[in-house]
Amino acid sequence: MNEKPNQKSTDGSRATSRRTFLKKSTTTVAGAALLGGMNLSRSAHAKGSDQFKIALIGCGGRGTGAAIQALSTKANVKLIAMADAFEDKVNWSHDQIKKAKPDRVDVPKERRFSGLDAYKKATETDADVVVICTPPGFRPMQFEAAVKAGKHIFMEKPLAVDGPGIRKILDINKEAKKKNLLVAVGFHMRHEPNRIEIVKKLHEGAIGDIKFFRAYFNSNGVWVRPRQPEQTEMQYQVNNWYYFNWLSGDHIVEQHVHDLDICNWVKGGHPVKANGMGGRQFRIGKDYGEIFDHHSVEFEYADGTRLFSYCRHIPNCWSSFSQHAHGTKGEANMIGHGNMKITAEGKDPIKWRRGSDGHQIEHDDLFAALLAGKHYNECDSSADSSMTAILGRMATYSGKIVTWEDAMNSKLDLSPDGYAWNSTPQPKPGPEGIYPCAMPGITKAF
Numbered sequence: 001m002n003e004k005p006n007q008k009s010t011d012g013s014r015a016t017s018r019r020t021f022l023k024k025s026t027t028t029v030a031g032a033a034l035l036g037g038m039n040l041s042r043s044a045h046a047k048g049s050d051q052f053k054i055a056l057i058g059c060g061g062r063g064t065g066a067a068i069q070a071l072s073t074k075a076n077v078k079l080i081a082m083a084d085a086f087e088d089k090v091n092w093s094h095d096q097i098k099k100a101k102p103d104r105v106d107v108p109k110e111r112r113f114s115g116l117d118a119y120k121k122a123t124e125t126d127a128d129v130v131v132i133c134t135p136p137g138f139r140p141m142q143f144e145a146a147v148k149a150g151k152h153i154f155m156e157k158p159l160a161v162d163g164p165g166i167r168k169i170l171d172i173n174k175e176a177k178k179k180n181l182l183v184a185v186g187f188h189m190r191h192e193p194n195r196i197e198i199v200k201k202l203h204e205g206a207i208g209d210i211k212f213f214r215a216y217f218n219s220n221g222v223w224v225r226p227r228q229p230e231q232t233e234m235q236y237q238v239n240n241w242y243y244f245n246w247l248s249g250d251h252i253v254e255q256h257v258h259d260l261d262i263c264n265w266v267k268g269g270h271p272v273k274a275n276g277m278g279g280r281q282f283r284i285g286k287d288y289g290e291i292f293d294h295h296s297v298e299f300e301y302a303d304g305t306r307l308f309s310y311c312r313h314i315p316n317c318w319s320s321f322s323q324h325a326h327g328t329k330g331e332a333n334m335i336g337h338g339n340m341k342i343t344a345e346g347k348d349p350i351k352w353r354r355g356s357d358g359h360q361i362e363h364d365d366l367f368a369a370l371l372a373g374k375h376y377n378e379c380d381s382s383a384d385s386s387m388t389a390i391l392g393r394m395a396t397y398s399g400k401i402v403t404w405e406d407a408m409n410s411k412l413d414l415s416p417d418g419y420a421w422n423s424t425p426q427p428k429p430g431p432e433g434i435y436p437c438a439m440p441g442i443t444k445a446f
């Protein structure tokens with residue numbers, strides 16, 4: 001592949017800039033509430049050594065950042081294997097991580113794997129922990145391989161892109177629990193001290209009963225990786241993965257899932273149904289695959305509480321990454337990674353200044369749990385939030401009211417007919433190279 005690896009991750013951050021961020025991060029065990037009292041049945045790390053070996057699967061922007069963060073915890077961590085669909089990305093990422101953490105990288109050529117089966121080779125090494133940062137369409141199969149190989153896991157959100165994928169994740173997690181494997185998921189905001197504090201106050205009734213939420217992920221959008229002449233259709237789609245549902249789930253699933261996860265966390269559960277609308281107005285060219293560029297969804301929780309959710313990827317519009325809870329006695333506003341405020345009747349507002357970002361803390365928490373031999377599994381709530389976002393997409397694509405059961409029992413499987421470079425993905429370009437997108441009222445979306 002001639003393309004220079006794109007150094008930006010889907011959240012727009014650059015792996016190289018994380019070194020500055022790492023200096024500012026704390027090592028607080030902010031997710032201590034997640035740590036149960038259960039001792040692991042076997043030593044979490046290499047026998048007779050205090051070192052944790054990690055293997056990275058998915059060597060893009062986030063994978064590179066996540067590996068550096070894992071290597072920056074208080075634990076003695078070494079990167080020993082790397083895998084990516086594309087060889088140039090493995091080598092690019094290796095160089096970035098080596099620059100940031102020269103003493104913590106031991107990945108000779110024979111432990112750098114590329115291709116669509118590279119993940120299997122990484123799980124066959126003697127790594128103790130695998131860090132999975134591939135497009136979410138691959139998450140279920142890669143989680144399965146890691147659990148079968150008896151590895152502890154950090155994996156990025158979202159956990160799947162369709163109903164069959166979420167069901168598989170939940171099944172495999174049962175096996176992970178039986179094997180006492182630790183499972184961390186990249187909902188990093190659940191590890192931010194500010195958000196932990198604000199959510200605790202909301203659970204204690206700081207704004208009374210929640211009546212509704214508003215949640216936004218409005219931005220300019222992310223990278224585009226145009227087709228190269230030598231690519232098969234499968235290579236093209238895997239490389240330009242953001243724009244294909246079987247790989248990303250659409251941006252409501254890929255990014256807005258963060259906001260939906262916060263609302264579910266505050267609410268202590270997931271919505272029971274959704275209706276919505278969306279479409280594409282700006283991203284209509286051949287580089288943009290089949291996904292929408294805007295979605296607006298009304299979710300409903302079991303007690304009738306509503307969640308009004310908006311996500312848009314269109315330049316030059318109002319941008320916002322924020323979650324807002326409105327209660328019977330006040331409101332809470334969580335904007336970006338700072339500017340948090342609770343305003344309640346008859347009380348002085350409580351404000352938070354920009355606090356630590358959870359990307360480092362989530363790795364600190366995982367390795368602290370491993371060192372302490374404590375149970376730690378974030379998979380089920382993360383699967384719920386991933387399914388919430390998929391439910392939203394099902395609603396905007398179908399134009400119908402979709403229930404949680406519809407989504408959970410959905411047989412709509414977005415996967416291709418195989419996982420080789422000559423396999424055939426379901427999305428097919430039209431005569432102008434443009435991929436058709438969902439048509440509400442017509443498309444079978446769940």
Ligand SMILES: NC(=O)c1ccc[n+]([C@@H]2O[C@H](COP(=O)([O-])OP(=O)(O)OC[C@H]3O[C@@H](n4cnc5c(N)ncnc54)[C@H](O)[C@@H]3O)[C@@H](O)[C@H]2O)c1
Binds near residue numbers: 008089119134138158
């Ligand atoms: N939690 C966060 O804040 C956050 C931020 C950014 C990205 N992410 C998540 O991280 C994941 C990756 O995003 P990114 O921004 O790093 O994208 P990216 O495109 O930069 O990296 C993905 C990498 O995975 C590789 N890949 C694709 N298919 C593969 C396969 N089958 N096996 C092995 N490697 C494969 C790609 O070649 C690429 O190098 C996504 O799930 C995204 O949602 C999370």
